[in-house]
Amino acid sequence: ESMDLMAKSGLSVLAVCSRKIENRENLLDSRGDFKALLDLNLVGLVGLKDSLIENCQLLLSESRMAGLRAVLVSGDYVISAKSFGVEVGIVQKNKVPEILEGKEIDAFDSKELSYRIRNVDILSRASFDQKLKVSKAWAENGECVCVFGDSPDDAQVLRESDIGISAENAADSAKDASDIIILEGGFKSFLEAIKESRALLSNIKKVFVYVLGLSLSEALLTGTGIIFGFSAPVLAAQILWVNIAVGIFPASALSRKEPEKEIMNMSPSEEKKKFMEGRALFVACTAGIVNAAVLFGIFMFFKSSFA
Numbered sequence: 001e002s003m004d005l006m007a008k009s010g011l012s013v014l015a016v017c018s019r020k021i022e023n024r025e026n027l028l029d030s031r032g033d034f035k036a037l038l039d040l041n042l043v044g045l046v047g048l049k050d051s052l053i054e055n056c057q058l059l060l061s062e063s064r065m066a067g068l069r070a071v072l073v074s075g076d077y078v079i080s081a082k083s084f085g086v087e088v089g090i091v092q093k094n095k096v097p098e099i100l101e102g103k104e105i106d107a108f109d110s111k112e113l114s115y116r117i118r119n120v121d122i123l124s125r126a127s128f129d130q131k132l133k134v135s136k137a138w139a140e141n142g143e144c145v146c147v148f149g150d151s152p153d154d155a156q157v158l159r160e161s162d163i164g165i166s167a168e169n170a171a172d173s174a175k176d177a178s179d180i181i182i183l184e185g186g187f188k189s190f191l192e193a194i195k196e197s198r199a200l201l202s203n204i205k206k207v208f209v210y211v212l213g214l215s216l217s218e219a220l221l222t223g224t225g226i227i228f229g230f231s232a233p234v235l236a237a238q239i240l241w242v243n244i245a246v247g248i249f250p251a252s253a254l255s256r257k258e259p260e261k262e263i264m265n266m267s268p269s270e271e272k273k274k275f276m277e278g279r280a281l282f283v284a285c286t287a288g289i290v291n292a293a294v295l296f297g298i299f300m301f302f303k304s305s306f307a
Helices: 002-008 057-064 078-088 102-107 111-119 128-140 152-161 172-177 186-227 235-257 261-265 278-305
Strands: 014-016 041-048 099-101 122-124 146-148 163-167 180-182
Touching: 002 014, 002 041, 002 078, 002 278, 057 078, 057 172, 057 186, 057 261, 078 099, 078 122, 099 102, 102 122, 102 128, 111 128, 122 128, 128 152, 128 261, 146 152, 152 172, 163 172, 186 235, 186 261
Parallel strands: 099 122, 146 163, 163 180
Antiparallel strands: 014 041
């Protein structure tokens, strides 16, 4: 009862025990012998409180809006893990958390676990082998799996996940196995990196649409002139000048455009769409055709006026 009461407060509970050893010379040898753990006397319980990330609930709320799913994988007692998950915001308010224990993970085969894991918020009493099994189950659901870890036991999971992340103060083996090491800022830096990458991809698309429309107008203008039997409406030097004056500077400005406010409200599934989807191609083609038609009209006007 005392253990459960402490666990409900979000404490990791350790039992402190003692035993009198008659032969002190065998003290070191007995540390690896499980028989030495028999007939222990309970001294008391110690509760440890993990430090919380500042504004962790707000950060996890932002991550959900961005289409990310956070799952707590812990070696703690189930009540401790549940209390901690609710406190940090892994589990949303007024929601009953879905919890799996390590022994339940072992009871499922890979197919059953892949199905069950979709709604799980917390995994408790999980060994590193079970963490790896869970990571693979998420991958089998077609998800990009990002694992945060800091202990030596997490090294294999970090290595085999799609993205392994550890902090600067993590164990060396965990950092060696990670793809990303966060030096400062923690989870907040992770969200900022996602925001920057989405903004970068969005700006690349804008530049590509702009340059494609410009290049299409040049090609149509030159091709139309050749079809009607005229000399080229634009010379090579003029095309180069247009590409420098009209292409480079606006494109450079687009590449540095600040991200839209709603960019973190997009789901990852939207980012998986083709680089040039229908709307982008429509805008580029429309701009290129209209631009070419206007320029060809101007060319014909001056050609007839000065013929």
